[in-house]
Amino acid sequence: MTAQVRALEEELGQQLFVRRARGVTPTSAADELATRIAPHVDALTSLTFGEADPFAAPVHLAGPAELTTLRVLPALSGLVAAGLRLRVTFGLAEDLLTGLSQRRFDLVVSTIRPRGRSLVANPLTDEEFVLVGPRGFTGDPRSAPLVAYAEDLPIIRRYWRSVLGVRPPSGPAVVVPDLRGVLASVLAGFGVSVLPRYLCAAELASGALVALLEPEEPPINTLFVVTRAEPSRAGPAAVREALLADAARW
Structure with missing residues (x-):
């Protein structure tokens, strides 16, 4: 100073x-x-912090591409109709939480619970993982080609260990860094994969995909809506409450 x-x-x-x-x-x-500068400072304060219009400033939201596209954005349709201006960023949880701490985002939908007291995480939904193959698949999924989100098989590895009790084979046949692309690849017959059930529910219902196993306790992952611990502006607070309310039906 x-x-x-x-x-x-x-x-x-x-x-x-x-x-x-x-x-x-x-x-x-x-x-x-x-x-001389007081009127300009007052105008700036009104623009950035004024609450006369809770949607005066855009709300910057970040999260995983798949859940944000299929669940989060539809849940905000009412707020957008009421004047909410929304800016959306996709990415990995660690990077997005760092951006939240650095004030690049107002709130983050995260696949991991952040540590520390500077961020507040509220459970949003649980996603259930299911092992899927294309229509007519009858082979052993443990020896089938794998379609993965990343080379290190993050979702598949967890499913293999918790349900099958073994490590998955190394070297996926296809790697697509978007679960929607993984879904499309399995539908095309490239191999088998593990997907969140919400992402492939329609394909399972139609028979385009088949669930290869139905364990009594399928692996799940909890997602959180995360904000900074400090008081939130009205816009981000409204988005957070809308997501928590709508997630009950997810």
Whole structure:
């Protein structure tokens, strides 16, 4: 702050504060400057913090591409109709939570619960994972080609260990960094994969996909809606409440 004041005084060519033993006292030049800039500061405050219109500023929301597309965005249709301006970013949970802490986003739908007290996470929904193959598949899924989200088989590896009790074979046949692409690849007959049930429910119901196993306790993953611990603007708060309310039917 001292450096900023000194730089401003040098730019103006005037002393703005007199340093005293118990602080500083503004000079007449500072009083005159404050009078001139006050309307502009008030206007800026109204633009960024004013709550007369809760949707005056866009709400920056981030989350995984698949759930955000199929569940989160439809849940916000009423708010958008009421004037909400929304900006959406897709990405991995760790990167998005970092962006939330750095104020790039107002809230994040996260596949992991953040640590620490600076972020607040509320459980949003549980996604159930199901092992699927294309219509007519009758082979052993443990030896079938794998269609994966990433080379290290993050979802498949968890399913194999928790349900089958073994590690999956290394080297997926196809890697698509979007679960919707994984779904399309399985439908095309490329192999088998593990998907969230919500993502492939229609294909399972129609028979285009088949569930290869139905364990009594299928693996699940809890998703959270995460905000900063500080008080939220009305817009992000409205988005958070809308998601929590709508998630009951997911």
